[in-house]
Amino acid sequence: MVMGKKRAFNKVTLKDIAVKTGVTINTVSRALKDKEDIAQGTREKIKAAAQELGYISNSMAGSLRSGLTKTIAVILGDISNPHFGIMAKEIERSARKHDYTTFVINTEEDDLLEEKAIISAVSKNVDGIILCPAQHSKKNIELLKKTGVPFVLLGRRFEDDDSDYVICDDLNGGYLATKHLIESGHKHILCITGPQQISSSRERLQGYKQALLEGNIDFNPDLVRAVGTQTENNPRIVMKDILNENIKFTGIFAFSDMVAWEVIYILQKNGYLVPKDFAIVGFDNIQSRIFVPFPLTTISNSKSKMSRRAYDVLMRRINEDEVSDRVNEIIDTILIVRSSS
Amino acid sequence: MVMGKKRAFNKVTLKDIAVKTGVTINTVSRALKDKEDIAQGTREKIKAAAQELGYISNSMAGSLRSGLTKTIAVILGDISNPHFGIMAKEIERSARKHDYTTFVINTEEDDLLEEKAIISAVSKNVDGIILCPAQHSKKNIELLKKTGVPFVLLGRRFEDDDSDYVICDDLNGGYLATKHLIESGHKHILCITGPQQISSSRERLQGYKQALLEGNIDFNPDLVRAVGTQTENNPRIVMKDILNENIKFTGIFAFSDMVAWEVIYILQKNGYLVPKDFAIVGFDNIQSRIFVPFPLTTISNSKSKMSRRAYDVLMRRINEDEVSDRVNEIIDTILIVRSSS
DNA sequence: TTGTAAGCGTTATCAA
DNA sequence: TTGATAACGCTTACAA
Numbered sequence: 001m002v003m004g005k006k007r008a009f010n011k012v013t014l015k016d017i018a019v020k021t022g023v024t025i026n027t028v029s030r031a032l033k034d035k036e037d038i039a040q041g042t043r044e045k046i047k048a049a050a051q052e053l054g055y056i057s058n059s060m061a062g063s064l065r066s067g068l069t070k071t072i073a074v075i076l077g078d079i080s081n082p083h084f085g086i087m088a089k090e091i092e093r094s095a096r097k098h099d100y101t102t103f104v105i106n107t108e109e110d111d112l113l114e115e116k117a118i119i120s121a122v123s124k125n126v127d128g129i130i131l132c133p134a135q136h137s138k139k140n141i142e143l144l145k146k147t148g149v150p151f152v153l154l155g156r157r158f159e160d161d162d163s164d165y166v167i168c169d170d171l172n173g174g175y176l177a178t179k180h181l182i183e184s185g186h187k188h189i190l191c192i193t194g195p196q197q198i199s200s201s202r203e204r205l206q207g208y209k210q211a212l213l214e215g216n217i218d219f220n221p222d223l224v225r226a227v228g229t230q231t232e233n234n235p236r237i238v239m240k241d242i243l244n245e246n247i248k249f250t251g252i253f254a255f256s257d258m259v260a261w262e263v264i265y266i267l268q269k270n271g272y273l274v275p276k277d278f279a280i281v282g283f284d285n286i287q288s289r290i291f292v293p294f295p296l297t298t299i300s301n302s303k304s305k306m307s308r309r310a311y312d313v314l315m316r317r318i319n320e321d322e323v324s325d326r327v328n329e330i331i332d333t334i335l336i337v338r339s340s341s
Numbered sequence: 342m343v344m345g346k347k348r349a350f351n352k353v354t355l356k357d358i359a360v361k362t363g364v365t366i367n368t369v370s371r372a373l374k375d376k377e378d379i380a381q382g383t384r385e386k387i388k389a390a391a392q393e394l395g396y397i398s399n400s401m402a403g404s405l406r407s408g409l410t411k412t413i414a415v416i417l418g419d420i421s422n423p424h425f426g427i428m429a430k431e432i433e434r435s436a437r438k439h440d441y442t443t444f445v446i447n448t449e450e451d452d453l454l455e456e457k458a459i460i461s462a463v464s465k466n467v468d469g470i471i472l473c474p475a476q477h478s479k480k481n482i483e484l485l486k487k488t489g490v491p492f493v494l495l496g497r498r499f500e501d502d503d504s505d506y507v508i509c510d511d512l513n514g515g516y517l518a519t520k521h522l523i524e525s526g527h528k529h530i531l532c533i534t535g536p537q538q539i540s541s542s543r544e545r546l547q548g549y550k551q552a553l554l555e556g557n558i559d560f561n562p563d564l565v566r567a568v569g570t571q572t573e574n575n576p577r578i579v580m581k582d583i584l585n586e587n588i589k590f591t592g593i594f595a596f597s598d599m600v601a602w603e604v605i606y607i608l609q610k611n612g613y614l615v616p617k618d619f620a621i622v623g624f625d626n627i628q629s630r631i632f633v634p635f636p637l638t639t640i641s642n643s644k645s646k647m648s649r650r651a652y653d654v655l656m657r658r659i660n661e662d663e664v665s666d667r668v669n670e671i672i673d674t675i676l677i678v679r680s681s682s
Numbered sequence: 683t684t685g686t687a688a689g690c691g692t693t694a695t696c697a698a
Numbered sequence: 699t700t701g702a703t704a705a706c707g708c709t710t711a712c713a714a
Contacts, residue, residue: 011691013690013691013692014691014692015691025691025692026692026693026694029691029692029693030693033693057691057692058690058691058692059692060690060691060692061690061691061692061693062691062692062693063692064690064691064692064693065691065692065693065694066692066693066694
């Protein structure tokens, strides 16, 4: 049964069904696709044969001819991070409902891997791409535009760029989180932000500044620290540093719930209590999905809504006959107060 | 530029490069693939043209001819669950290193969706499949076998079946967790298990029973509760029920860390403290990835190792010339004691 | 070193 | 209602 380099088995093709039923490949194809102009009897005979042989269509071959693959690519930082996992799940679910299949490619927030991901997706002839860009530069977006494959940015956006995007209201989120801490009586608020090339990091930080301004609190650059996925800028190191520096702060606004948890973890290890010693606000409301026994005040950003909207926008792009105006959506963020603040 | 139903853009093909450089399609193909028998000058000219035109190969068309797609499918319950997300990430990363692309399809632990997922993957001509089966029946496995597409089961296995699988030592994990609770002085131990059709649920429960036996503790069926993803059997409901029943227990062995967290969350809501009122042990050691500020005693099962092994086994199957013996791997589990017990 | 021809499995077009 | 033929973009085998 083994046939060397290629597949070690014989896939059933339209030809096999054609031979078995005594009609042409063409007729088989039309019958299985439920086209109108096929005799009832022929159709039944063909479908029965297909069933019996265990026929599964080779959709790739079909795509080559039809030009559509019913496949989209989701390109994001790291699927094991619930932040992305939740979005990937919602996109896959929406896609599956419309018989679309989903490639997931991780960029690990790396510029080169992102480029490879885009090329890989385009090479596989996906009908469209949903991208959470790593934003090290605009180069990959330019590449994507050049390919002509429809795409939507999710969660992050570029300034001076006309791509479609769906994001949440990061600015307002940062503002709400900080304002909440201020209203709770905190005057020295540490902002643990994310990588600064990422728009959501920058915009949440901007919201933080805005709330300080409004609360008549001087902005102190020492109280802004960026964390990332590198060894030298992970939350543990960053927190250790700031605790050693003896900088005064009592409130913390963290870039994400994941970061907030890790920060709390480190604070606890150092003998501090939350919210007694430090009040902390996260971002993402992951606890709506993962019931962690540590009630964290956070900003909810409706990842599922964002994801579904991104999918809808992409589908519209894929199916539209004429290029329409760009779509930019900003999903509301709201404050959810729990007991960490 | 718009062309109606099909793609609203023109992909650059080998033909375009051929026309531009004045050679045949074939020569272009060979040059870009760095075959030996191409003149240095020709190769450079062709590569320059490809670069200039922004050529990205249509790997689907190639696959149709070559029979290999360099694509695998990962079929699992729910990518947004870190349990699966971590495995998906590791698989995708391994695959990407070998220029393989990964489809992710969620089954939502549903039998029919699983069947659709398999058909979808086979239809896309994937070279292989890694499947975390929902195990409602063996039907889908039989289907998969019939297609002839190489596959490996991950995390779960069937009895009386000769499929390749990579799992962790669930039996020993359940045993270690329970033994730890017994050694900590607990005699009434609640076992929150998972859906019973899933092998890992059954095997962990078996380990629980074994530890009880060894500890001379009578097995009490009232202390075994199965949770799932349905409304009626989610951890909240299940815990509420058992607390209302006034059944005595002081230790808890939970099916997963996610379940353990939710159980702790519910216990806290009901005014109980962990580990003061209840000691609890989870499963998965997700805290090696997600730094939740609640140190949970757990069983570590090396998801990344499992995933990488599953990928390796699959690749061996895909590339082997002759069918070799089935591969069954059981990755060690170990107890990690933190402060929830 | 390069070109020609055939073929992968399907769909589209047109003729019968 | 069905069949014959071409085509999708690429790779393979073989000829020049």
